[in-house]
Amino acid sequence: xxxxxxxxxxxxxxxxxxxxxxxxxxxxxxxxxxxxxxxxxxxxxxxxxxxxxxxxxxxxxxxxxxxxxxxxxxxxxxxxxxxxxxxxxxxxxxxxxxxxxxxxxxxxxxxxxxxxxxxxxxxxxxxxxxxxxxxxxxxxxxxxxxxxxxxxxxxxxxxxxxxxxxxxxxxxxxxxxxxxxxxxxxxxxxxxxxxxxxxxxxxxxxxxxxxxxxxxxxxxxxxxxxxxxxxxxxxxxxxxxxxxxxxxxxxxxxxxxxxxxxxxxxxxxxxxxxxxxxxxxxxxxxxxxxxxxxxxxxxxxxxxxxxxxxxxxxxxxxxxxxxxxxxxxxxxxxxxxxxxxxxxxxxxxxxxxxxxxxxxxxxxxxxxxxxxxxxxxxxxxxxxxxxxxxxxxxxxxxxxxxxxxxxxxxxxxxxxxxxxxxxxxxxxxxxxxxxxxxxxxxxxxxxxxxxxxxxxxxxxxxxx
Numbered sequence: 001x002x003x004x005x006x007x008x009x010x011x012x013x014x015x016x017x018x019x020x021x022x023x024x025x026x027x028x029x030x031x032x033x034x035x036x037x038x039x040x041x042x043x044x045x046x047x048x049x050x051x052x053x054x055x056x057x058x059x060x061x062x063x064x065x066x067x068x069x070x071x072x073x074x075x076x077x078x079x080x081x082x083x084x085x086x087x088x089x090x091x092x093x094x095x096x097x098x099x100x101x102x103x104x105x106x107x108x109x110x111x112x113x114x115x116x117x118x119x120x121x122x123x124x125x126x127x128x129x130x131x132x133x134x135x136x137x138x139x140x141x142x143x144x145x146x147x148x149x150x151x152x153x154x155x156x157x158x159x160x161x162x163x164x165x166x167x168x169x170x171x172x173x174x175x176x177x178x179x180x181x182x183x184x185x186x187x188x189x190x191x192x193x194x195x196x197x198x199x200x201x202x203x204x205x206x207x208x209x210x211x212x213x214x215x216x217x218x219x220x221x222x223x224x225x226x227x228x229x230x231x232x233x234x235x236x237x238x239x240x241x242x243x244x245x246x247x248x249x250x251x252x253x254x255x256x257x258x259x260x261x262x263x264x265x266x267x268x269x270x271x272x273x274x275x276x277x278x279x280x281x282x283x284x285x286x287x288x289x290x291x292x293x294x295x296x297x298x299x300x301x302x303x304x305x306x307x308x309x310x311x312x313x314x315x316x317x318x319x320x321x322x323x324x325x326x327x328x329x330x331x332x333x334x335x336x337x338x339x340x341x342x343x344x345x346x347x348x349x350x351x352x353x354x355x356x357x358x359x360x361x362x363x364x365x366x367x368x369x370x371x372x373x374x375x376x377x378x379x380x381x382x383x384x385x386x387x388x389x390x391x392x393x394x395x396x397x398x399x400x401x402x403x404x405x406x407x408x409x410x411x412x413x414x415x416x417x418x419x420x421x422x423x424x425x426x427x428x429x430x431x432x433x434x435x436x437x438x439x440x441x442x443x444x445x446x447x448x449x450x451x452x453x454x455x456x457x458x459x460x461x462x463x464x
Contacts, residue, residue, distance in 0.1 A: 012111045013044050015321045020051040027051055027061045029105045038115040043081045100323050103362045113145060174325055174364055175218050181415060181446035184431045185399055186423045190362045192396035193355045197369045199376045202401050204368040205330050206442035209241055212328045220325040221293040227334050231298035241440030245273035255411040255434040261447055262454045263410045301334040306353040313361055324363060331368035348390040355394040382418050396421040406456035411435050414449055
């Protein structure tokens with residue numbers, strides 16, 4: 001007798017099963033609402049039940065122990081289930097863990113609610129055909145939506161768990177930049193939109209690339225969108241930064257702080273970037289950075305919409321079970337609006353939609369914006385945003401890049417916080433950041449401006 005092999009589900013069911021096997025937090029969260037009996041096939045019911053049984057005893061996901069559990073249970077399984085389960089377990093890896101637990105738990109909740117609805121509809125249909133109308137109506141009245149344990153509202157006097165989750169920053173904070181710059185800017189968090197602002201040609205792209213690279217080197221998945229440079233131009237600049245190499249051989253001034261916090265310039269000969277060197281380093285990064293990704297997209301200015309970004313995210317989740325942690329848009333002001341209108345209304349629409357995506361997918365988006373011409377000859381102020389002041393209402397963090405000709409000679413740029421939803425800030429409290437833009441490095445080291453002994457000043461207003 002020929003046994004027909006079951007078709008293996010590569011979408012939601014499979015994702016939930018593998019996530020339950022390898023991810024402690026995911027399993028803990030769905031344990032409170034997911035019912036294995038709702039699963040539509042026998043192998044899924046069994047795998048999820050094994051995960052729940054293991055969690056009940058050890059309070060963690062089974063991970064590699066799932067293979068041992070499978071071997072112990074195999075004698076009780078049908079051949080079709082054995083083949084399918086073996087296929088699923090062969091694709092399990094500890095590297096499969098998703099860091100964005102909240103989003104994937106929400107998807108699991110929707111999935112199990114859809115299964116519960118299907119089951120109810122099937123029962124209602126069966127009862128109706130048999131003329132048992134009262135029982136069919138009762139099925140509807142008894143239906144209860146499956147809810148995650150975290151409710152929309154919570155009584156703070158009743159719940160210790162609410163306190164624990166609110167102060168557990170690990171799931172919320174993505175990264176914090178090093179040094180004084182990181183201390184001033186604070187953390188980059190999930191669910192937030194942030195922006196760097198500066199006049200044209202002051203280094204917004206360099207800054208965003210450096211932040212994106214820092215996130216990648218800290219194990220995060222990054223998508224970088226360029227709307228001004230071609231794909232090859234963007235790739236060259238990123239690799240130049242990662243290798244700390246100029247385009248061509250030559251002597252370059254490399255800034256650093258001495259023990260007294262003076263800026264010191266050392267002239268060094270540096271070889272230009274080599275293709276073979278980049279290839280070798282790519283293999284090393286791939287081996288070392290197990291969970292990291294850095295995906296680059298390039299679109300002409302005024303051609304890419306927020307709805308297209310949403311589509312890319314949704315397709316990545318659907319087909320790859322993959323969601324970026326950080327998206328960098330260089331930059332939002334030159335994206336295409338969904339509806340044409342006055343420029344300020346178009347920008348308000350774009351920035352508002354980006355903020356919504358951050359919250360919906362529990363990710364961070366970093367973008368840039370230009371200031372008006374007044375900021376070319378002085379430090380940036382809160383009212384200097386070009387064309388749409390409403391942009392500041394959508395961001396959790398906005399920081400400015402200030403620089404005089406004297407600063408530029410010292411390879412220094414000054415950061416200042418314009419807005420920060422999560423921490424206190426002073427717009428005149430600045431951090432000086434050393435740069436070597438010839439090698440693509442815009443954040444070599446940082447000190448509060450008040451601590452830099454030999455910083456050259458030319459503004460009338462005092463720098464703090």
